[in-house]
Amino acid sequence: MKIKISGLKNGTYTYKFEGKSESLELIEPLSGNYCADIVLNKFDDQIILDVSVTSEANFECDRCSADFKRNVSGEYRMVYLLRSVENADSDSDITYLHPDTDKIDIVNDVRDYLILSVPMKKLCKEECAGLCIKCGKDLNEGACDCTDEKIDERWKDLLELKKKLNTN
Numbered sequence: 001m002k003i004k005i006s007g008l009k010n011g012t013y014t015y016k017f018e019g020k021s022e023s024l025e026l027i028e029p030l031s032g033n034y035c036a037d038i039v040l041n042k043f044d045d046q047i048i049l050d051v052s053v054t055s056e057a058n059f060e061c062d063r064c065s066a067d068f069k070r071n072v073s074g075e076y077r078m079v080y081l082l083r084s085v086e087n088a089d090s091d092s093d094i095t096y097l098h099p100d101t102d103k104i105d106i107v108n109d110v111r112d113y114l115i116l117s118v119p120m121k122k123l124c125k126e127e128c129a130g131l132c133i134k135c136g137k138d139l140n141e142g143a144c145d146c147t148d149e150k151i152d153e154r155w156k157d158l159l160e161l162k163k164k165l166n167t168n
Helices: 107-116 153-167
Strands: 002-004 011-020 030-042 046-060 067-082 095-097 103-105
Touching: 030 107, 046 107, 067 107
Parallel strands: 067 095
Antiparallel strands: 002 103, 011 030, 030 046, 046 067
């Protein structure tokens, strides 16, 4: 994914890159296709890239273990200053490019931001009820037949609080 910047006049340019996730060397759970929408703003001595990336992903629900597919997406901004590297400020988060640079390769950034967009908690749906801890039944399909057993006295107050909260 290279963007040719030599010869660009000041202004705004849009780019769209699409392809298979394998071409970016993306790892599971990312699969299928990716899409990167890029808005490039060129100024005299700087380039600002606003990038929005999306990819298909295969997940297993953390609560009920059901397999599901979902798109993941992320956005980021990169600023490039066209100056010689000798004049670079080492404390800055800005990428410096030599003025003679003709292309910007963004494949590593796109890959990294897609990997970062994978959620830590993967749920098939926000209100997923999960599995019964006793019998393993999927509680999204209905209640199980498990009965409450004798509760440890240390948890009695917490159970009463839970019952109060459920009745309100």
